[in-house]
Amino acid sequence: MIAQVQTVIPAPVDSKVVKKSEFEQYAQEKANALKNASGEEFSLLSLADVTKTILHHAFWLAEQKQKLSLRQYKQLLLEQGWKGEEKRYLKIAAVFGEFSPQDLAQIEPLTVYQLANNSNKYKSVIEALFDLRAITQEAVRSLVKQKRTPREPKPEKPSIWRRTKNGGRYCQIPAIHEQDEHTGMALQSMIDTEGLSAQQIVAEAIALRKAYKEGLLVVVEENKN
Incomplete structure (x- = not known):
């Protein structure tokens, strides 16, 4: 078997x-x-x-x-x-x-x-x-x-605003450097003769420039004839 x-x-x-x-x-x-x-x-x-x-x-x-x-x-x-x-x-x-x-x-x-x-x-x-x-x-x-690729610094956007301690802000115009000092001398003369503050004079100047840019003021040439 x-x-x-x-x-x-x-x-x-x-x-x-x-x-x-x-x-x-x-x-x-x-x-x-x-x-x-x-x-x-x-x-x-x-x-x-x-x-x-x-x-x-x-x-x-x-x-x-x-x-x-x-x-x-x-x-x-x-x-x-x-x-x-x-x-x-x-x-x-x-x-x-x-x-x-x-x-x-x-x-x-x-x-x-x-x-x-x-x-x-x-x-x-x-x-x-x-x-x-x-x-x-x-x-x-x-x-x-x-x-590592160095990052290009981002250009800083100019700002005239500054902060106060209580959280508010104010406008501060940067220093104006001119060789002939024309702007500074003109501003000082206006302060002395008109008794206005530098802030008031600058505010008026900006208002006039803004009005001119918006077409509200025109330059009129004096006719010499």
């Missing part, structure tokens, strides 16, 4: 599960390493490992988005509690896709987010990273400072 041999068909390997397991294993290993570190060692270790974990996560998430169907991808986000948070990690993957997590390990996590979220603004900085022998936080900070 021939014994029947039951054929065992291996279950298909879900690449998503494998990748997810690898990522979770990596995160757990780093968490354990951080627990065992202390003092200065903890500070140095946490900087590199947090940055690498962020990059590993970003690259893995971008890979899943390409491999999975839209429904599966959305389900993954829901399961992991990442819905609404995924966009910034996809930006990181898009911007730093040509680097490895180890390459960028010495950059602070906030700097990684800053460069990725403002990739157009920092395009020249990101491109310059390829030329660095060692990508460190100090080097990146220096690049940001070098590549």
Whole structure:
């Protein structure tokens, strides 16, 4: 009698599960390493490992988005509690896709987010990273400072208004500098001869000029004949 041999068909390997397991294993290993570190060692270790974990996560998430169907991808986000948070990690993957997590390990996590979220603004900085022998936080900070486009100062709109302590305002005419001092001398003469204040004379002069501009006054040339 021939014994029947039951054929065992291996279950298909879900690449998503494998990748997810690898990522979770990596995160757990780093968490354990951080627990065992202390003092200065903890500070140095946490900087590199947090940055690498962020990059590993970003690259893995971008890979899943390409491999999975839209429904599966959305389900993954829901399961992991990442819905609404995924966009910034996809930006990181898009911007730093040509680097490895180890390459960028010495950059602070906030700097990684800053460069990725403002990739157009920092395009020249990101491109310059390829030329660095060692990508460190100090080097990146220096690049940001070098590549920063100086802002052109906005021309200030002249204003004659000044504020009082009680919140009111008053008009103050700036100093008038003339080589022949014609305006100042004429104004002083009017003050002396007419007994008016400088403010009254200026107010009258402005009223006359305004009336002239509005066509209410005309210049009449004297007939010399």
